[in-house]
Amino acid sequence: MMNRHCFETLDRTMRDIIRSSKDKPFGGKVVVFGGDFRQILPVIPGGGRAETVLVALNSLYLWEHCKVLKLTKNMRLLAGLTDDAAKELESFSNWILDIGDGKINLPNDGQVEIDIPSDLLIQNSGEDPIETMAKEVYGQAFQTSTDKDLYRHRAILTPTNDEVDKINDYMLSQLPGEEKVYLSSDSIIPSDVDIEENVVYPAEFLNSVKVAGMPRHCLKLKVGAPIMCLRNMDVADGLCNGTRLIVTQLLPHVIEGRIITGNKIAGHPVWIPRMFVIPPDTKFPFRMRRRQFPVTLAFAMTINKSQGQTLESVGLFLPRPVFSHGQLYVALSRVKSRSGLKILITGKEGKTQTKTLNFVYKQVF
Ligand SMILES: Nc1ncnc2c1ncn2[C@@H]1O[C@H](COP(=O)(O)OP(=O)(O)OP(=O)(O)O)[C@@H](O)[C@H]1O
Numbered sequence: 530m531m532n533r534h535c536f537e538t539l540d541r542t543m544r545d546i547i548r549s550s551k552d553k554p555f556g557g558k559v560v561v562f563g564g565d566f567r568q569i570l571p572v573i574p575g576g577g578r579a580e581t582v583l584v585a586l587n588s589l590y591l592w593e594h595c596k597v598l599k600l601t602k603n604m605r606l607l608a609g610l611t612d613d614a615a616k617e618l619e620s621f622s623n624w625i626l627d628i629g630d631g632k633i634n635l636p637n638d639g640q641v642e643i644d645i646p647s648d649l650l651i652q653n654s655g656e657d658p659i660e661t662m663a664k665e666v667y668g669q670a671f672q673t674s675t676d677k678d679l680y681r682h683r684a685i686l687t688p689t690n691d692e693v694d695k696i697n698d699y700m701l702s703q704l705p706g707e708e709k710v711y712l713s714s715d716s717i718i719p720s721d722v723d724i725e726e727n728v729v730y731p732a733e734f735l736n737s738v739k740v741a742g743m744p745r746h747c748l749k750l751k752v753g754a755p756i757m758c759l760r761n762m763d764v765a766d767g768l769c770n771g772t773r774l775i776v777t778q779l780l781p782h783v784i785e786g787r788i789i790t791g792n793k794i795a796g797h798p799v800w801i802p803r804m805f806v807i808p809p810d811t812k813f814p815f816r817m818r819r820r821q822f823p824v825t826l827a828f829a830m831t832i833n834k835s836q837g838q839t840l841e842s843v844g845l846f847l848p849r850p851v852f853s854h855g856q857l858y859v860a861l862s863r864v865k866s867r868s869g870l871k872i873l874i875t876g877k878e879g880k881t882q883t884k885t886l887n888f889v890y891k892q893v894f
Pocket residue numbers: 565604605606608836837838839862
């Protein structure tokens with residue numbers, strides 16, 4: 530969901546443009562919003578429940594003018610099924626909805642612990658939970674697999690970027706082939722440059738900055754690895770923020786890849802150059818920019834980043850529980866079938882568990 534300020538800005542702009550109807554919402558134009566209030570709400574850095582709920586769409590001053598129409602079928606789960614198989618899936622579909630609506634272990638307003646059915650759980654995390662999860666999702670012999678579409682319909686999801694990095698590092702180390710390292714060039718935006726600040730914030734410090742949505746300073750890749758594009762580069766060709774690709778060539782000034790997201794994907798190779806990426810909010814008294822290929826490894830991704838994806842096989846890795854409204858629902862609802870979902874919950878000592886937390890803020894419904 531987008532921040533309500535985006536819609537408020539559109540409303541004011543439309544009223545400005547269509548002066549004759551400036552007293553009507555959106556200058557009298559009909560506006561259709563599409564969305565699911567069970568999913569993750571706008572992310573407010575450092576914000577808690579109150580801040581998050583306040584920027585949701587239904588806190589909009591125009592909400593009283595909106596008419597809500599509800600969709601009732603889970604088309605992702607029903608796609609390509611016979612009637613009998615669809616009936617069997619109904620209980621899974623309802624369980625996901627109940628998690629999203631916060632109907633499990635009532636009152637479930639805020640956080641509540643819920644039981645995960647045993648057929649969805651990985652019961653034994655083995656010596657290394659990451660290796661166990663990787664083999665569950667990508668197969669026991671993924672290192673030597675020749676399946677071109679191995680990474681197309683699968684992903685490991687986890688709540689935090691730290692865990693995503695650990696899984697991606699492990700997977701890359703297992704992939705055969707030569708590893709190529711691309712280092713970024715980081716700087717303070719010229720208009721913000723001040724001699725004193727440059728002394729306080731040397732290049733090494735800028736290199737160490739990790740912000741969601743910004744590529745890493747040290748980008749390690751191999752041919753055959755799945756990556757995700759972090760910028761809208763060519764929307765018509767399907768190369769957008771969130772598009773997944775397989776690396777086909779790693780050249781000094783360009784990365785060549787094959788898009789694997791969606792059905793109508795480009796059959797031809799696409800090329801990604803280095804570009805300046807400016808993080809929206811780094812909490813520093815200056816703006817920095819990083820010149821790097823706008824991509825990240827995509828064996829694993831955060832639950833937030835997976836919103837909108839449809840996958841056949843999802844491994845949900847929970848070494849810590851989810852922490853915000855809708856995260857568990859989004860993770861569970863990425864799959865097309867019950868058998869495509871496997872969940873590994875580990876406690877502090879790495880012991881597997883059968884319960885996890887679900888967060889639902891009921892004010893948003
Ligand atoms: N009317 C339909 N008939 C058949 N399949 C459909 C239909 N609508 C959607 N689907 C399939 O369901 C899946 C999910 O669709 P889509 O991504 O548009 O939904 P969404 O609401 O954006 O999902 P989410 O917000 O949970 O990511 C896709 O695989 C899509 O092809």
